[in-house]
Amino acid sequence: MSDTRVGATLTYTGTATPPTAAQVPVDTAGLVVALDVPAGVALVRAALAVRAPADDVTVNLAPTATLATSSGQTVLDPGQSITWLSLDWGARRPLSSVDVRLPATPTQTEKKGRLSVAEGGAWYPPTPSDTVSVNAVAPLPGILASRLLVEFVEASSAPPPVGTPKTLAATQVASIALRAPARPPDLTATVGVGAGALFFHHALPMLPRQELVLEDALSDALQRAWPVELKSGAVAVALRSSGLGMFDRVQLVLDTLEVIQRWSDGAESQALAVDTDSLVSAHVTVPRDRALSEVRFHVRHQLRDEDLPLAPRPPSLPPLSHHCGSGYSAAQAFRATRPTGPLAALDLHLRPLTRRVVGTLSFHADVHDRPHDAPLAGASLPLLLELEGAAPWASRWVTFTPGKPLALGTGPWWVVLTVDEGDVLWSLTDHAETAPAPGTLTPGTALHRTEAMGPWLPRENGLPGAEEDAEPLWGCARPHLRPLTTVPPPPPRLQLRWGTKVLEVTAGSDGTVALDAKALASLTPPGGSTGSPPPLEVLVQSRVAGDITLSGLQVVIPRRDTYALFPR
The missing domain is CATH 2.60.120.260 (Galactose-binding domain-like)
Known part of the structure; x- marks a missing residue:
């Protein structure tokens, strides 16, 4: 990231020679403090201290x-x-x-x-x-x-x-x-080019070793002359005296705010596509050693009009899976205890074992706790996976979308996965991982069979090493249901993460997130001195897929810089 420290230099523009190297002249020609302001910096306060020498000079x-x-x-x-x-x-x-x-x-x-x-x-x-x-x-x-x-x-x-x-x-x-x-007989200060705008006048001779601190007047004058719209620019403060004088100390203190309004990629907004029950993030490049005083951004989401009653999160290498292919197939039952909307899509958590997998996912009615031999009308969907790279291949969610939503009712219905070419693993999990709310869609029995027309057989309940009364296993699936009534999907979960610290945040009714220094107190700087500084991350997590737009970013980071202009 670019340096946001304001550059400051002291230049005497006259011809007088100081008595010793321990003094710097000030006269009608001017002693100029030149400020080089980088973009994205706002001024809060400034203080310029000048000290007259003792009378032995x-x-x-x-x-x-x-x-x-x-x-x-x-x-x-x-x-x-x-x-x-x-x-x-x-x-x-x-x-x-x-x-x-x-x-x-x-x-x-x-x-x-x-x-x-x-x-x-x-x-x-x-x-x-x-x-x-x-x-x-x-x-x-x-x-x-x-x-x-x-x-x-x-x-x-x-x-x-x-x-x-x-x-x-x-x-x-x-x-x-x-x-x-050598103490100056008087002192005036201006801001701007040429004669500048007068903002300070000390009419009397300075006293021996007297220190003048220009603070409020200097702050107001600099803020008027500061580059507008957080642009870069130059600002000059000129000190003048009607007669030749000397200073033995010139020190400037600037309290500024680094204002970041762009994301790490330089864009003013971020368009993020969030998948079902997943997390996306946007990054802001910030210094690692300074606290944040304000974080503000606007979040707008357009999520799919659907409900996700089950959202299992299996590990990348589940301990147990259905083996589908080479004559094996698997089935999973679902039941709803109250009316639900039609099924818009279904995700299965699959891990391919071969480079090419061809098969069918079909939906079946229930017959005596087993899938009906024939699928429901229009409820057979193709499976085609073609992998690149070398094995082994990772597990992934595979989405099956019917031509039109399927009305499956509240009674038991089955999902059957049949593989005609290649082999695939269908991950198994237990009820405890999702704990669906009462009255929503719940998984039922998981079955498998070892030949095309063979009997459906139950799986052993429980993961390896689980208790005897452990929850039964079921095939990892995420049904996407259309809501029966027009209810907006739940808003995404928002977090800020900086290094190892995570802060939960909530957007207002207009989608604005506004956090001040007090709200950000727990998000302390990560520190460190080696490697790239960790970015400030905006984490967006949603159960429902859709599009997220982040805009109106403003991250404010205060800093204080002290410039020993003379002696250096």
């Missing part, structure tokens, strides 16, 4: 920030003097350090930088100090800002009196590094 905001200088530079030029510079990274986040570097040449007088920060409004000095040295990493107190201004002054200058403008010093600057904790 930092990123440099300067490369992606907007630079402005007193001379109009957008990129620092070490050969051009400036009196101030500003960085705008567009997102409110805490600052951990700043490092302004001057070029080695030419030699400049010692400088220092006076800092101001802003969050989209006026500039204000950070506390506890607004002055930093150059050519050294200056720690900052984690103040939240979206812009930074550095004004250069002589290192020896004192702060001007309040209300007096600062005297700025022209300074050549080689580089600036502004570091902030």
Whole structure:
């Protein structure tokens, strides 16, 4: 069977480089979780967990920030003097350090930088100090800002009196590094191609080691984007941040349902022909190690309009049989204690001993507990068996159907099997194997004779080793009677079998079988790891022959998959 596990991959679509291999970037470019959904899978619930790193992991905001200088530079030029510079990274986040570097040449007088920060409004000095040295990493107190201004002054200058403008010093600057904790300043999530549909927004900077779990909103968004009609398809979830950030853990959990709507042969329905008192089955390929949460199908049957009052089930090699042929023939009596419908057909359980068997099955009236010498009018039916393959040949049910149903009445009547060419065994059984209900057709005496016109002789009662008062033996036969009144035949017996476990099921009045997880609790997975997994079987057993149609299949199997997207 095909794999129904949803594929999941994590891809960063930007150009940023993480500080170490233990982080994955997220920024405006997007961190994308791509899902490859196989056919026949429905989503129940999803949960995506992302975790920010601790504050000892930092990123440099300067490369992606907007630079402005007193001379109009957008990129620092070490050969051009400036009196101030500003960085705008567009997102409110805490600052951990700043490092302004001057070029080695030419030699400049010692400088220092006076800092101001802003969050989209006026500039204000950070506390506890607004002055930093150059050519050294200056720690900052984690103040939240979206812009930074550095004004250069002589290192020896004192702060001007309040209300007096600062005297700025022209300074050549080689580089600036502004570091902030790598936790994202915010987070949005979308589903779909391109910009996608927004379903989640976290407006504040994430806290150190904070884990966000997107669950309800993610589940709803994915279910809207999931492939329709259980088809295969692709779904993408994009995580974005307005500024560069990092995650040190990304994990996805999917609760899905594998929905099977086809039988093992790939068909949507199964048309089964059931023989008299037999069993047929249809198979569904299912995984061996996961429980079923729902089984649903519809059964429709068209059974023959007949009654089967006797349904013996002899073994394939019965211990005793009539020998018919080579001068031997056999007879079996039947009696009904109440009116029955006419006989539509009769099955005999026979085992051929020769490749070709030719004979006659005839119906006789009763004369002094023996068959009448002459058969009833129109009640002689031919027997012809032609076998292929090598001996020995197996026992089988052979059906004899008269041209029109025979009205045999309630009194005793006989079935006589005569073989003119070849040899055949007619299986014997006892009453206890069938226990017919009172008032239905019952078997009577079993007789045989050893020559064509010889006397009819009784069989010894009982199987070998049976009690002295054992039930008498009778020739295995299945009379098919037309009902006297229009009564629908009994519905077939339905079972589910999985491995060694069997569950009895009942169809509703409309023919629907619907089982939930509670009803299926006893049908536990067979497990195992070698060989082909056992299929889920729908067993249909009927006393009456006919046609069975199984349709509307739906087998639901839950599964949970956890994807360690990062680190892998």
